[in-house]
Amino acid sequence: MAAEPRPAPGPADAAEPEILTGSGAILRSLEKLGITDVFGLPGGAIMPFYDELMSDKGIRHILVRHEQGAGHAAEGYASASGRPGVAIATSGPGATNLVTAIADAHMDSVPLIAITGQVFSTVMGTDAFQEVDIVGITMPITKHSFLVRRPEDIPATMAAAYHIATTGRPGPVLVDVTKDAQQNSAPFIWPPKVDLPGYRPVTKAHGKQIHAAAQLLVESKKPVFYVGGGVVRSRASAELKELVELTGAPVVTTLMARGAFPDSHDQHLGMPGMHGAVTAVLGLQESDLIISLGARFDDRVTGKVSDFAPHAKVVHVDIDPAEISKIRTADVPIVGDAREVIVDLIDAFKKAAEKQTPDYSDWWSRLELLRTQYPLGYTPTDDGLLSPQWVIERIGELTGPEGVYAAGVGQHQMWAAQFIKYERPNSWLNSGGAGTMGYAVPAAMGAKVAQPDRVVWAIDGDGCFQMTNQELATCTINNIPIKVAIINNSSLGMVRQWQTLFYDGRHSFTDLQAGEQQAFIPDFVKMGEAYGALSIRVTKPEEVDDAIKLALETNDRPVVIDFIVSRDAMVWPMVPQGATNSAIQYARNHAPQWEEE
Numbered sequence: 256m257a258a259e260p261r262p263a264p265g266p267a268d269a270a271e272p273e274i275l276t277g278s279g280a281i282l283r284s285l286e287k288l289g290i291t292d293v294f295g296l297p298g299g300a301i302m303p304f305y306d307e308l309m310s311d312k313g314i315r316h317i318l319v320r321h322e323q324g325a326g327h328a329a330e331g332y333a334s335a336s337g338r339p340g341v342a343i344a345t346s347g348p349g350a351t352n353l354v355t356a357i358a359d360a361h362m363d364s365v366p367l368i369a370i371t372g373q374v375f376s377t378v379m380g381t382d383a384f385q386e387v388d389i390v391g392i393t394m395p396i397t398k399h400s401f402l403v404r405r406p407e408d409i410p411a412t413m414a415a416a417y418h419i420a421t422t423g424r425p426g427p428v429l430v431d432v433t434k435d436a437q438q439n440s441a442p443f444i445w446p447p448k449v450d451l452p453g454y455r456p457v458t459k460a461h462g463k464q465i466h467a468a469a470q471l472l473v474e475s476k477k478p479v480f481y482v483g484g485g486v487v488r489s490r491a492s493a494e495l496k497e498l499v500e501l502t503g504a505p506v507v508t509t510l511m512a513r514g515a516f517p518d519s520h521d522q523h524l525g526m527p528g529m530h531g532a533v534t535a536v537l538g539l540q541e542s543d544l545i546i547s548l549g550a551r552f553d554d555r556v557t558g559k560v561s562d563f564a565p566h567a568k569v570v571h572v573d574i575d576p577a578e579i580s581k582i583r584t585a586d587v588p589i590v591g592d593a594r595e596v597i598v599d600l601i602d603a604f605k606k607a608a609e610k611q612t613p614d615y616s617d618w619w620s621r622l623e624l625l626r627t628q629y630p631l632g633y634t635p636t637d638d639g640l641l642s643p644q645w646v647i648e649r650i651g652e653l654t655g656p657e658g659v660y661a662a663g664v665g666q667h668q669m670w671a672a673q674f675i676k677y678e679r680p681n682s683w684l685n686s687g688g689a690g691t692m693g694y695a696v697p698a699a700m701g702a703k704v705a706q707p708d709r710v711v712w713a714i715d716g717d718g719c720f721q722m723t724n725q726e727l728a729t730c731t732i733n734n735i736p737i738k739v740a741i742i743n744n745s746s747l748g749m750v751r752q753w754q755t756l757f758y759d760g761r762h763s764f765t766d767l768q769a770g771e772q773q774a775f776i777p778d779f780v781k782m783g784e785a786y787g788a789l790s791i792r793v794t795k796p797e798e799v800d801d802a803i804k805l806a807l808e809t810n811d812r813p814v815v816i817d818f819i820v821s822r823d824a825m826v827w828p829m830v831p832q833g834a835t836n837s838a839i840q841y842a843r844n845h846a847p848q849w850e851e852e
Contacts, residue, residue: 272442277406277432277784280443281370282616284413286313287445290341292332292704293317293603294325298345299371300385303437317733319706320725320834322349323650324697326356327723330365331698334684335659336705337490339420341364344370347385351392353693359398360427362688363511366420367427369393376433393429400429407441415449423456424575425488437597456574456841460591460599468546468570469589469603473611475544475568478504481527481556484511484687485549485573491594492516492680495548498601503615505622507535509550511687514677524622525631528556529830530669533841536828537771538622540836546570549593549767552582562835572596629841631673636821643742643820644670647800649739650712651675653803655778656682658710659702663695663719666748669826671714699737700730710738710807717743717767717779724782729811731787738806739815741779744822752825765849783815790815 281304285293294317297305308316316493319325322344329340344353349370360367374383390400398419400411409432416428486495492515499506499522506516507527516523525532527539539556550556552571557563560582571578571585572593579588583722589596609834633644647670651660656678661670664686677683677740684702686694699713719742730737742748751765768776783790789809793802793816806814830839 271583272444273767274440275443276440277409277437280406280409282311283443284410286576292330293341293343294319295323296345298349298406300346300374300434319729322352323355324726326353327694327697328701329367330356330360331661331684331701332705333365335681335702336793339368341368343370346374347387350387350389357427359395359686359689361396364425366425368416368420369429371431373431373433390431397429398426403432403436406436406439410445411447411449414447415451440492455555455588458592458595460589460596464587464589465599465603469600469607469809471544471566471568472604473503473607473613477542478544479538479542480504480506481545481547481550482506482512482515483509483550485593486512486515487680491597494594494597498597499718501601502604505538509556510672513672513683514680517678518676530826532631533839534625534827536836536839537625538720542567544568548572551578558834558836576768636824638821640821641775642816643824644674646818647671648674649799650803654710655824659706660712661695661699661702662716663715664692664714666688666826667714667716667742683689692719696723697720697726699727700735703735703737713739715741718747727788727813736810737813741817742820743817744820746822779817787842788813788815794819
């Protein structure tokens with residue numbers, strides 16, 4: 256999803272380089288790279304840069320209430336727009352507060368540039384005030400982490416950070432700049448010379464491997480396209496649709512790939528995985544060929560790896576060679592950018608199909624039978640409280656596919672992935688790999704900054720919401736009118752579900768209300784109002800649509816809707832952790848029984 260740096264004319268392009276402070280060089284580099292929005296929080300070690308930023312009119316700075324919010328906002332910005340997000344923090348705790356978001360971006364391949372201040376280089380290593388080795392801390396969770404001690408090194412470092420974050424497999428890059436490097440001056444030379452020995456991402460795949468994959472496609476009887484987030488990051492959705500329609504084979508889209516292929520398309524089987532659609536899960540399990548495009552065979556998809564799709568050959572396409580055969584050995588490994596590989600595979604399949612026409616008719620009969628027998632659905636609640644699945648479904652239906660939906664982590668995340676229909680890429684934002692509670696509100700905020708003309712929902716749980724709701728203040732003050740739907744079951748719902756199923760109903764420390772549910776501690780309506788948001792509580796089915804419509808009509812401030820839902824609702828289907836996908840349960844105590852065709 257590389258975004259081309261946007262050149263900008265200026266004094267630095269003159270014959271005599273302009274002399275800038277290191278802070279000025281950071282700012283000028285961001286401008287040259289086309290960055291228009293950043294999220295951050297000032298502090299002592301980054302103060303010189305903030306002093307410089309104050310006078311700049313070309314870059315919008317969003318002052319967050321917590322550095323983790325800056326990181327997730329930058330992630331949401333990147334995931335909704337395809338442009339890299341930028342988060343800024345000071346040294347010590349400011350930098351470490353970014354770590355969760357950096358790790359999240361690393362797991363989900365989000366292009367993120369984190370800029371942190373560092374203590375003076377002369378006192379580094381002395382345990383100076385707010386000194387933390389953030390480069391060392393983040394090295395395992397970034398594509399690269401830079402430490403800058405001299406102002407003359409800043410332009411090349413910033414250009415390198417941008418290049419690394421946005422090319423190959425996208426991901427986070429950290430730039431840690433000492434305070435003296437920010438204060439001292441040096442000539443600003445642009446474009447700088449960027450030398451990254453050994454960093455040569457492969458985008459064009461080997462032709463022999465492409466033809467081998469095409470041949471397997473025409474020979475197979477039960478193929479499945481297994482589509483991951485890499486297709487979204489490489490902006491390959493249009494090419495994917497062409498390939499899938501050309502071949503006639505079914506497709507599944509992972510949690511990170513929702514929207515990469517339209518949910519409404521007949522060839523889409525749904526989402527695979529622990530809480531995937533039965534047809535998608537068993538489609539992979541019973542296939543004889545898996546064409547993996549930008550997916551990494553995550554444990555939530557494979558279940559028990561040794562029993563995963565035991566009769567399938569694997570074509571594994573990924574831009575990161577480290578992912579190929581890491582979990583499931585690939586019969587045809589293909590290193591390359593998903594979009595370029597798909598384009599080549601289209602041509603190769605056309606040629607292969609001229610000699611041998613594939614026949615998937617029996618396979619589709621099997622899949623249609625599964626689709627009929629096990630449609631995605633839910634059981635209405637019997638305790639008088641709202642069905643969370645229905646609430647989320649109505650949000651999606653009333654908002655439509657042009658909206659952006661950011662989810663926290665837990666039951667509401669799975670329901671949002673299941674019951675909202677996604678028709679386009681970059682419309683579904685969530686913390687997939689890291690599973691970070693507190694992601695939704697700041698990510699929605701970042702998405703709204705990147706896509707101001709779209710409706711942006713944060714679909715959150717009452718547990719997640721209490722981790723980062725302070726960013727509502729940021730939204731109100733900066734005119735970022737997101738909509739927040741709190742799916743309030745008064746508990747840590749997914750943990751509670753597991754305790755119900757696997758711990759004999761011992762609900763250990765998962766109830767968030769001290770007494771009766773009506774106690775409302777905290778009162779999210781009062782909290783939302785305190786932050787300047789239009790705030791509503793919904794307890795009855797007849798109130799749901801009116802509340803959602805009011806939220807959609809309100810664009811002068813954030814909206815918070817507290818939906819009071821049943822705490823006994825569960826996410827189904829489900830593959831128990833460590834079990835084979837063949838043991839998927841369609842509902843509680845209901846494992847599908849089917850006969851081999």
